[in-house]
Amino acid sequence: MTEAIHLASWNVNSLRVRLEQVLEWLQASKIDILALQETKLTDDLFPVDAFENIGFHVVFSGQKTYNGMAIASRMPIQEVVTDLEDYIDPQRRILAATIAGIRLINLYVPNGAAVGTDKYDYKLTWLSKVTSFIEKQLLDYPLVAVVGDFNIAPEDRDVYDIKTWSGGVLVSPQEREAFAKLLSIGLKDSFRQFSQAEDIFSWWDYRTAAFRGNRGLRIDHILLNERLSATCLESKIDIEPRRVERPSDHAPVMVRFTKD
């Protein structure tokens, strides 16, 4: 029996502000691999020592003020990719790496602002380019996990009040089609492999004190290819880190699986 691997993804909305929370949670939750989004740090400022001191390797693709990606892992990290060959994008929103034979693709999908805006168009274009990249990765690697902040709630049950959100950004048909396309190329939403309680979300807007009333959306996901999903034992969202003082607006999502 192989020991289980715990893989997680968390949009931390500034690693500088959330570093202590992340380190604490990493250790308390026995996480082996953590994908981070919105680090908002340039590479020269990345807190490498803080992660290494608790036994983690770390790779990152940073940016000032906005975006910024990282992966922390107890196991060595190889074959790091930060840019797509056929899509030049100065925004740091993708970080792929191989860890213990698993191809991990960490994404921070553009928010999209509002349907019909330039940012919305950028989101759809970005998704299309990244989907092509993932399609190729699925051919090259036997075990693939695509994780991150997708900024898409795939189904109505992933939204606290679909009437309020219907047709808007994060739930619009075109965004959901882009998400469905990711599933159609050979990925599964790990969260939906298991029975889950109702009204489980991963993001709550700071602006409306949304967390207090659990007015959230499930927009952070862990997608696994067939072979990896077959070994997945659990998929959940840990909302405890959203309860603390000065939290990220996102909660971490996590899976437990045996590698073979």
Added chain:
DNA sequence: ATGGTGGTCTTACCA
């Protein structure tokens, strides 16, 4: 009620 809060080389922009 198209607001609100939170983060950032802040007085604007992003989410």
